[in-house]
Amino acid sequence: MELQTLQLERSGGIATITLNRPEKGNAISMLMVRELERLCRQLDDEATDRIVVFRGSGETFCSGIDLLDFPPDEKPDVRGFSRWERACRTIERLPMVTIAAIDGECAGGGMQLALTCDARVATNRSFYHLHEVRDGFLPGMGTFRLAKFIGLGRARFFGMTGRRMQAAEAEILGVIDHLCAASDLDEAVKTTVAAFGDIHPDAIELVRRLFDESFEIAYENFLGCFLAAQNRAIQTDAFKSLIKRAHEQGKTRPRSL
Amino acid sequence: MNNAGAEPLRPRITAVGTANPQPTYTQDEVLELFRCDDPKVRRFFESGHIHKRHLVLPEQGPDGIVPDENGTELLEKHTRISLEIGSEAIRKCLANSPYRADQLDYIAAASSTGFLCPGLTAYFIEGNGMRPNTHRTDIVGMGCNAGMNSLLTTASFAAANPGRPAMVVACEVCSAAYVFDMTVRTGVVNSLFGDGAAAALVIADEDLSATDGPQVMDFESCIVHAARDEMRFDFEEGKFSFFLGWEVPYLIGENVRTPVFDLLDRWGLKKRDISHWIVHSGGKKVIDAIKYNIGITEYDVRHTYSILRDYGNISSASFLFSLQELMKEGVTEEGDWGVVIAMGPGVSIETGLLRW
Numbered sequence: 001m002e003l004q005t006l007q008l009e010r011s012g013g014i015a016t017i018t019l020n021r022p023e024k025g026n027a028i029s030m031l032m033v034r035e036l037e038r039l040c041r042q043l044d045d046e047a048t049d050r051i052v053v054f055r056g057s058g059e060t061f062c063s064g065i066d067l068l069d070f071p072p073d074e075k076p077d078v079r080g081f082s083r084w085e086r087a088c089r090t091i092e093r094l095p096m097v098t099i100a101a102i103d104g105e106c107a108g109g110g111m112q113l114a115l116t117c118d119a120r121v122a123t124n125r126s127f128y129h130l131h132e133v134r135d136g137f138l139p140g141m142g143t144f145r146l147a148k149f150i151g152l153g154r155a156r157f158f159g160m161t162g163r164r165m166q167a168a169e170a171e172i173l174g175v176i177d178h179l180c181a182a183s184d185l186d187e188a189v190k191t192t193v194a195a196f197g198d199i200h201p202d203a204i205e206l207v208r209r210l211f212d213e214s215f216e217i218a219y220e221n222f223l224g225c226f227l228a229a230q231n232r233a234i235q236t237d238a239f240k241s242l243i244k245r246a247h248e249q250g251k252t253r254p255r256s257l
Numbered sequence: 258m259n260n261a262g263a264e265p266l267r268p269r270i271t272a273v274g275t276a277n278p279q280p281t282y283t284q285d286e287v288l289e290l291f292r293c294d295d296p297k298v299r300r301f302f303e304s305g306h307i308h309k310r311h312l313v314l315p316e317q318g319p320d321g322i323v324p325d326e327n328g329t330e331l332l333e334k335h336t337r338i339s340l341e342i343g344s345e346a347i348r349k350c351l352a353n354s355p356y357r358a359d360q361l362d363y364i365a366a367a368s369s370t371g372f373l374c375p376g377l378t379a380y381f382i383e384g385n386g387m388r389p390n391t392h393r394t395d396i397v398g399m400g401c402n403a404g405m406n407s408l409l410t411t412a413s414f415a416a417a418n419p420g421r422p423a424m425v426v427a428c429e430v431c432s433a434a435y436v437f438d439m440t441v442r443t444g445v446v447n448s449l450f451g452d453g454a455a456a457a458l459v460i461a462d463e464d465l466s467a468t469d470g471p472q473v474m475d476f477e478s479c480i481v482h483a484a485r486d487e488m489r490f491d492f493e494e495g496k497f498s499f500f501l502g503w504e505v506p507y508l509i510g511e512n513v514r515t516p517v518f519d520l521l522d523r524w525g526l527k528k529r530d531i532s533h534w535i536v537h538s539g540g541k542k543v544i545d546a547i548k549y550n551i552g553i554t555e556y557d558v559r560h561t562y563s564i565l566r567d568y569g570n571i572s573s574a575s576f577l578f579s580l581q582e583l584m585k586e587g588v589t590e591e592g593d594w595g596v597v598i599a600m601g602p603g604v605s606i607e608t609g610l611l612r613w
Binding site for chain 2: 041044045090093205206209220221224225227228229231232235
């Protein structure tokens, strides 16, 4: 697959997708949106990777959407945003563990991309902001996601003022899961990958969905959803083999393979 | 227009009509009419997924309680109400189509909530002014998935006979398969099912397009033998009493991926290519099981839930009620794919592929 705005590297079950427009701060163009969606679908179809890592080329993760994609003399069209949101949802539902590896600026749509991932690893010089409201438009469905991470009050102030959040603060607020020195990002990604251990795609897909839905469903409904999901998880070979090992080892919680 | 290698002409579902008997009951009203105080039974009614159902219940006695109906009365009710609501659904469906009853060449009728011989089609043909040489098929004892089994025979007729209109009608008088003995067993069943009928017109005609309705492309069935006795009628004291095992929603969840993904694979489709999911409103648990096993969203099953909420589980007619909502909604576009999933005794999972 020919890629102009992205780079793909695959090794050892890890696919690394690099936003590759360094001269533009890795800004998200319509071409990048289309390439992201196509690439994620390809990874989904091939199902050979366990982990997908998103990075930015150079010392920036992503500076947000590329406003040069709006022709100066035409009526602005919202469909591009729709397409971008669809790409984010595709990423959020990939049947692999997704990790954002962030250095430098992580702004607007870039921040949303990071929030769609299962984990965020970042350098201590990384910083975050949603500049859109100050510029007179909206930070996409980042509005939907951010408040779940940092709480409504903080999200509102952060989104309305466009203020910068430094890496240390982002870690305290739970936006960043793993903070590292600027030179250690590769190592930190490896540590985070290892933290996920054996990856059971069914369990990953289901738990991600349940956590997401925990914000919107009443307890009684959620309980039914959980039971349906858990029944799927315990019918997998992974669970059956776990039970077999428990009995073999005589242990309530056996060692993993 | 029989170009070699050309896509075969697929039948389309071009019109749907539905009908229900007049009276509706909230869950609280049903509990009141049967004077049910057992918290174990009340729990099923109070889960909140069903707001109201259409049911045909006998007049209250002087004590305010609904009297018991014997087997003969229940069968008579099944026939009488089926003919009422079935005929109304057929009339409404025809009114949504360019056809008159006497132009129909085929009719399949599904019903599992009562048994009669001759079958419902004999009455429908006579009572609705269809021709005496209309082909007919009665599909009985197949339960909630029977609407899909009927659609399969109807679509097969339509595909083999281009230009000749065929009709499928699903008629369920669940209140005629009613045994209320205050046990949990009958409580589960009586808190869930409602009465209703749905008819759909199916025709293969090359002049039709996506705006006329979806093409019926393919079917895939799956029977789970291990669960054969988990959903069944027992014949007790001259009445059919339905049994629904607690495991059924989970067993369906565990098995539903097989027919759905086999169906998609056969057409080289991915789940993300499916824009519309028409899922039988079997109950909250089984809808959840399908949602989390196929990986479809609350939005995908919005009509499934709304039909469950407003009508309960109307057995074989349910998925046509959902399809009608989808067709009314106007969100379908040419080229969109849809998947139908219906499940019932067998345990059976019947799936179908639609294309607008």
